[in-house]
Amino acid sequence: MLNPGSPRPRRLRKNDSVRNLVRETGVQAADLIQPLFVIDGDGRPEPIGSMPGQFRHTIAGLCQECRELFDLGIQAVALFPSLEASLKSPGGEESCNEQTLVLRAIRPLKEAVPDMQVVAHIALDPYTTHGHDGVLTPDGQDVDNDRSVEILSRMAVLNAGAGADFVAPSDMMDGRIQAIREALDEEGMSRCGIIAYSAKYNSAYYGPFRDAVGSSKAAGTTLLSKAGYQLDPANARQAERELVLDELEGADILMVKPAGPYLDIIRLARETTTLPVAAYQVSGEYAQIHAAAQMGWLDLKRCRDESLLAIKRAGADLILTYFARDVAATLRGA
Ligand code: PBG
Numbered sequence: 001m002l003n004p005g006s007p008r009p010r011r012l013r014k015n016d017s018v019r020n021l022v023r024e025t026g027v028q029a030a031d032l033i034q035p036l037f038v039i040d041g042d043g044r045p046e047p048i049g050s051m052p053g054q055f056r057h058t059i060a061g062l063c064q065e066c067r068e069l070f071d072l073g074i075q076a077v078a079l080f081p082s083l084e085a086s087l088k089s090p091g092g093e094e095s096c097n098e099q100t101l102v103l104r105a106i107r108p109l110k111e112a113v114p115d116m117q118v119v120a121h122i123a124l125d126p127y128t129t130h131g132h133d134g135v136l137t138p139d140g141q142d143v144d145n146d147r148s149v150e151i152l153s154r155m156a157v158l159n160a161g162a163g164a165d166f167v168a169p170s171d172m173m174d175g176r177i178q179a180i181r182e183a184l185d186e187e188g189m190s191r192c193g194i195i196a197y198s199a200k201y202n203s204a205y206y207g208p209f210r211d212a213v214g215s216s217k218a219a220g221t222t223l224l225s226k227a228g229y230q231l232d233p234a235n236a237r238q239a240e241r242e243l244v245l246d247e248l249e250g251a252d253i254l255m256v257k258p259a260g261p262y263l264d265i266i267r268l269a270r271e272t273t274t275l276p277v278a279a280y281q282v283s284g285e286y287a288q289i290h291a292a293a294q295m296g297w298l299d300l301k302r303c304r305d306e307s308l309l310a311i312k313r314a315g316a317d318l319i320l321t322y323f324a325r326d327v328a329a330t331l332r333g334a
Contacts, residue, residue, distance in 0.1 A: 025313045029073030034324035038105050039082050050208035052290045056082050059105045063112040072328035076117035081126050082213045092127035096154050106162040120159035122169040131215035133171035149176045153183035160192035170197040172229040177249035196251035199239035202230035205258045205284030239265050258282040263314040270315025279316035286322040
């Protein structure tokens with residue numbers, strides 16, 4: 001027997017009504033951004049093997065998908081082009097082609113669903129033969145930071161001009177947020193916001209994404225590892241520095257990526273800035289839950305919901321997640 005007056009915290013967990021009353025965190029469709037892959041042509045959507053339920057959409061399919069997402073309550077999408085190999089080059093020139101796939105996709109998407117917030121991916125990896133996020137120095141041993149920033153700024157202006165509501169630089173070059181902010185403002189595009197991938201780690205959890213955009217060719221090998229620009233998973237203080245710098249340079253929203261293995265960094269971001277904090281539950285986090293569920297080892301829906309709740313609890317205001325559509329459908333009772 002407990003003594004009279006002993007604490008009994010279980011009182012607040014005794015039934016659904018009480019648990020619902022005291023619940024601190026929740027995930028809503030409006031918090032979620034659905035990443036979507038785009039391909040050219042007018043065929044059927046291509047399933048992505050390592051990401052069950054995710055597809056590469058044609059432009060027409062993308063517009064239809066966005067209509068359905070918006071009806072489910074998803075109000076933002078992040079676009080990633082998947083280009084045919086012939087359009088890739090060491091310099092990634094296709095990224096600044098005014099007719100490039102993603103620019104041709106944004107206009108019809110905004111016409112189809114004007115209130116859908118479109119987040120444009122600013123990095124060169126879908127466009128380079130080597131899969132790096134920038135162009136390389138002449139000896140091929142490093143990314144050329146400053147030249148890459150120039151190209152990324154141009155890309156940002158083109159994407160904003162096509163109608164993107166946000167540009168999201170995911171390259172981790174130094175100084176890119178300020179350069180992009182200045183380029184956008186000089187071109188009269190001050191309305192376009194910046195979601196900075198500020199604390200982006202050199203993570204093994206990006207594997208399925210690299211399959212999806214075909215950037216895995218060299219990335220991950222010793223020579224072409226992204227360790228020279230993405231953060232070392234061992235470090236938290238460098239993440240804090242990147243977060244502070246990106247805020248000072250003019251970012252509107254700061255992002256941590258991946259999400260689940262970096263909950264401490266999400267909390268750090270929450271405590272470091274007054275800006276909204278985004279977290280990207282990346283392809284590998286999605287894939288591992290699906291894989292275990294397919295084996296019959298984990299419950300897909302419960303792990304999905306728990307993983308997202310944990311990311312919110314850590315302090316994320318918004319979450320990029322491949323589960324966005326499914327979660328919204330569940331919330332709708334669909
Ligand atoms: C590259 C980029 C990557 C992702 C988003 N942008 C992969 C990488 O850095 O190689 C990964 C997203 C995911 O895994 O879902 N700029």
